[in-house]
Amino acid sequence: MAPAPPRAAAISALGLRKSYGGRTVLDGVDLRVPEGTVFALLGPDGAGKTTTVRILSTLTAADEGEAQIAGHDLAREPADVREAIGVTGQLPAVDRLLTAEENLLFMADLHHLPRAEGRRRAADLLRRFALGSAASSPAGTFPDGMRRRLDFAMTLVGAPRVLFLDEPTTGLDPLSRRTVWEAVRGLVAEDGVTVFLTTQYPEEADQLADHIAVLDRGRVVAEGGPEELRRRVPGGHIRLQFADTEALDSAAALFGAVVSDPEQLTLQVPSDGGFQILRAVLDVLDDAGLRAEALTVYTPGLDDVFAALTGQPAPRSSSQPSPRPVARQPADSRQESA
Numbered sequence: 001m002a003p004a005p006p007r008a009a010a011i012s013a014l015g016l017r018k019s020y021g022g023r024t025v026l027d028g029v030d031l032r033v034p035e036g037t038v039f040a041l042l043g044p045d046g047a048g049k050t051t052t053v054r055i056l057s058t059l060t061a062a063d064e065g066e067a068q069i070a071g072h073d074l075a076r077e078p079a080d081v082r083e084a085i086g087v088t089g090q091l092p093a094v095d096r097l098l099t100a101e102e103n104l105l106f107m108a109d110l111h112h113l114p115r116a117e118g119r120r121r122a123a124d125l126l127r128r129f130a131l132g133s134a135a136s137s138p139a140g141t142f143p144d145g146m147r148r149r150l151d152f153a154m155t156l157v158g159a160p161r162v163l164f165l166d167e168p169t170t171g172l173d174p175l176s177r178r179t180v181w182e183a184v185r186g187l188v189a190e191d192g193v194t195v196f197l198t199t200q201y202p203e204e205a206d207q208l209a210d211h212i213a214v215l216d217r218g219r220v221v222a223e224g225g226p227e228e229l230r231r232r233v234p235g236g237h238i239r240l241q242f243a244d245t246e247a248l249d250s251a252a253a254l255f256g257a258v259v260s261d262p263e264q265l266t267l268q269v270p271s272d273g274g275f276q277i278l279r280a281v282l283d284v285l286d287d288a289g290l291r292a293e294a295l296t297v298y299t300p301g302l303d304d305v306f307a308a309l310t311g312q313p314a315p316r317s318s319s320q321p322s323p324r325p326v327a328r329q330p331a332d333s334r335q336e337s338a
């Protein structure tokens with residue numbers, strides 16, 4: 001079967017540059033985001049993430065470079081670009097005197113939706129963002145996380161094809177964060193929306209993004225899928241545990257340059273996380289008639305990738321993210337008996 005043709009780009013940018021008062025904030029950023037995918041721009045504070053979003057959403061002009069959004073040229077057709085996109089945090093924000101439902105209906109009026117269609121969209125968004133129980137309360141009484149969810153929902157009333165989310169979950173409580181993540185997944189899977197999000201949390205990029213670009217001091221220093229990025233940094237290993245010192249020492253002699261821990265009776269064999277090396281390690285043990293009691297494969301997490309690429313520790317969200325499938329865990333520890 002012929003491979004699927006590459007998806008058209010919903011966002012493409014070439015050579016974006018921006019300086020403020022002689023200080024370079026974006027230093028030649030190239031990006032390509034295929035339609036119907038989630039792209040994460042991951043980077044520490046001040047890397048230039050918000051500036052990138054502001055440029056791509058027509059709020060700020062780049063000094064140099066060009067971009068196309070949803071088939072429209074950013075510089076020549078800004079009104080068409082604005083028509084196709086949604087941006088979180090953009091005005092009009094939540095009106096605190098109106099209820100959640102009224103805020104959504106107000107947005108529907110701004111987008112000239114017919115009454116019935118507006119009501120249908122408002123009801124759908126209240127459900128998607130777990131705001132149903134608060135539909136009739138004034139938004140001024142909402143806790144922060146709930147108000148941010150409503151703000152996000154309001155961006156969606158106009159059914160944008162391309163959505164920019166600038167740090168959508170920074171400072172959010174775990175329920176609000178999960179709700180936002182689920183909403184993003186639903187928008188992509190059910191509506192084919194393209195999502196461009198910025199985040200300082202590696203786990204958020206890992207959870208949501210098909211493709212991640214790491215931005216540091218105005219430059220994209222690495223990009224790829226989450227797995228691809230993990231393989232870029234050293235530190236992956238296979239950890240073997242033995243029943244006694246004799247087996248441990250025999251295995252250590254076989255593998256050469258390994259870290260041995262006599263107290264735990266473990267060895268760490270360097271690994272790129274691939275299947276080949278795992279098989280080779282098991283073959284070496286087998287051939288020598290040695291048996292490991294336990295085997296753990298450790299691949300570096302995106303936190304390690306972030307730290308290696310930016311020279312800064314990855315910021316942690318205020319709470320633990322929801323558990324993910326084992327196959328995608330960053331600090332992957334798959335237990336297998338050997």
Ligand SMILES: Nc1ncnc2c1ncn2[C@@H]1O[C@H](COP(=O)(O)OP(=O)(O)OP(=O)(O)O)[C@@H](O)[C@H]1O
Pocket residue numbers: 020025043044045046047048049050051052200
């Ligand atoms: N309007 C402006 N005038 C002057 N400097 C600015 C302006 N906007 C951004 N900057 C500077 O540009 C740099 C990048 O800012 P930007 O907000 O794009 O970073 P960021 O990656 O989004 O970080 P943060 O998470 O802190 O928002 C920062 O040093 C910031 O102070």
